[in-house]
Amino acid sequence: MSAESLVAQLKTGLDAPICLTWELTYACNLQCVHCLSSSGQRDDRELSTAEAKRVLDQLRELQVFYINIGGGEPMVRRDFFELVEYSVASGIGVKFSTNGAFIDEEKARRLAAMEYLDIQISLDGVDAVTNDAVRGIGSYDMARRAMDNLAAADFGPFKISVVATRQNVPQLDQFKALADSYGAQLRITRLRPSGRGVDSWDDLHPTNAQQREIYDWLMANGENVLTGDSFFHLNALGPALPGLNMCGAGRVVCLIDPIGDVYACPFVIHDEFRAGNVRDPGGFAKVWKQSDLFTSLREPQSAGACASCGAFDACQGGCMAAKFFTGLPLDGPDPECVIGHGEAQLAQLAAQPVAVSLKPRPAMDHTKPPRQPALT
Amino acid sequence: MSTDLIAHPLLAAALELHPQVALRPEPFGALAYHYGNRRLVFLKHPDMVAVAKALGAHDTFADALAACQIAPARWPSFSKAFASLQESDVVRARIVQEGVG
Numbered sequence: 001m002s003a004e005s006l007v008a009q010l011k012t013g014l015d016a017p018i019c020l021t022w023e024l025t026y027a028c029n030l031q032c033v034h035c036l037s038s039s040g041q042r043d044d045r046e047l048s049t050a051e052a053k054r055v056l057d058q059l060r061e062l063q064v065f066y067i068n069i070g071g072g073e074p075m076v077r078r079d080f081f082e083l084v085e086y087s088v089a090s091g092i093g094v095k096f097s098t099n100g101a102f103i104d105e106e107k108a109r110r111l112a113a114m115e116y117l118d119i120q121i122s123l124d125g126v127d128a129v130t131n132d133a134v135r136g137i138g139s140y141d142m143a144r145r146a147m148d149n150l151a152a153a154d155f156g157p158f159k160i161s162v163v164a165t166r167q168n169v170p171q172l173d174q175f176k177a178l179a180d181s182y183g184a185q186l187r188i189t190r191l192r193p194s195g196r197g198v199d200s201w202d203d204l205h206p207t208n209a210q211q212r213e214i215y216d217w218l219m220a221n222g223e224n225v226l227t228g229d230s231f232f233h234l235n236a237l238g239p240a241l242p243g244l245n246m247c248g249a250g251r252v253v254c255l256i257d258p259i260g261d262v263y264a265c266p267f268v269i270h271d272e273f274r275a276g277n278v279r280d281p282g283g284f285a286k287v288w289k290q291s292d293l294f295t296s297l298r299e300p301q302s303a304g305a306c307a308s309c310g311a312f313d314a315c316q317g318g319c320m321a322a323k324f325f326t327g328l329p330l331d332g333p334d335p336e337c338v339i340g341h342g343e344a345q346l347a348q349l350a351a352q353p354v355a356v357s358l359k360p361r362p363a364m365d366h367t368k369p370p371r372q373p374a375l376t
Numbered sequence: 377m378s379t380d381l382i383a384h385p386l387l388a389a390a391l392e393l394h395p396q397v398a399l400r401p402e403p404f405g406a407l408a409y410h411y412g413n414r415r416l417v418f419l420k421h422p423d424m425v426a427v428a429k430a431l432g433a434h435d436t437f438a439d440a441l442a443a444c445q446i447a448p449a450r451w452p453s454f455s456k457a458f459a460s461l462q463e464s465d466v467v468r469a470r471i472v473q474e475g476v477g
Contacts, residue, residue: 116411
């Protein structure tokens with residue numbers, strides 16, 4: 001079977017997801033301006049420990065090999081280690097994303113002692129100025145301290161996870177050097193206009209010239225850098241980057257959010273992409289296998305306005321979430337289409353007086369309210 | 377002369393599925409996940425899955441192919457595919473204990 005026919009097969013969906021992201025809580029000590037889940041405050045409806053374990057039982061039955069745990073800041077949950085240990089004991093490996101705030105020396109040793117556990121520390125700049133502008137004051141030192149603690153505890157090759165922005169694209173080589181200095185693996189992913197990113201995307205997303213820079217850099221650094229397959233829209237620039245080159249939403253990818261809602265991917269927390277809830281009868285398995293949304297995502301998708309573009313086979317029309325939250329039609333170009341079709345459409349939208357109201361907003365906002373000055 | 381006509385060196389090898397590999401059936405064949413090196417590999421045909429599962433029970437890779445009724449014309453492509461599975465450590469050479477029993 002050729003690679004192309006495999007992708008065709010994957011587009012009709014798998015019996016269970018390959019890449020399942022599970023955000024354990026909306027609570028977070030940080031308030032990153034591009035947070036894809038608008039996290040900050042815990043939600044009262046979040047899954048209990050017992051409910052979370054029932055989900056893990058189902059994932060084990062479905063033979064999900066590993067899960068990507070995120071948040072919010074997952075380590076905020078008191079049962080974080082209990083759930084991770086339960087998962088690993090069930091044969092489900094865990095990769096978790098963290099800002100590192102809670103990885104002190106003792107936790108680092110505890111994490112280092114565990115099997116089948118990968119850690120991604122988020123960092124969006126190689127210096128405090130670049131990083132903290134996005135992730136908040138003190139977050140750079142926090143992340144570096146966690147990396148130092150993991151290194152001291154002999155954790156092994158953890159991952160440094162970078163969201164590519166206009167401000168940090170010039171630092172790609174330095175990120176690589178930083179990762180190498182820890183014996184860590186670098187992961188670079190695409191910024192989406194999701195969550196609070198709806199409001200920060202215009203200022204943060206790479207310029208078109210920088211997209212070329214990212215593409216060339218990824219081509220040069222090859223398989224040593226992870227990308228979560230997130231840059232396939234750049235394949236219109238030349239030979240394909242490593243990866244499957246397809247949108248996996250609802251087909252090989254999905255998200256379970258802290259309150260148990262199941263979305264097509266981590267970047268589309270919006271009612272339109274909500275397939276069901278793990279608390280529904282039949283649980284996650286039924287949502288994955290039978291929900292109307294996922295069934296429709298597994299049917300052939302129309303190339304729409306991109307059908308006549310020679311690059312469509314390479315870029316696949318780009319990212320569904322990026323289109324959706326910038327107000328573009330799903331069967332048209334990606335807002336960051338390297339040929340410029342998306343930019344032209346965004347300009348048209350912006351020229352219309354109603355454009356702002358047409359842009360969908362995320363389903364929920366858990367941003368902490370601003371601190372009020374004390375009344376005197 | 378086509379290289380296909382020369383027997384692939386892997387055919388005589390004793391192989392086994394790596395004990396840290398889990399196979400999950402899928403419509404196209406199976407997904408193989410290696411819990412050690414965290415690699416996810418696609419077995420792109422149900423016959424590949426059958427052979428992968430049979431490896432440990434046969435003296436050689438060729439015996440496993442024959443037992444799974446894989447037509448000899450397909451052996452070269454199976455050899456290539458399993459050589460690549462061996463590279464990603466999904467299957468590995470099995471230590472055959474001589475003179476036991």
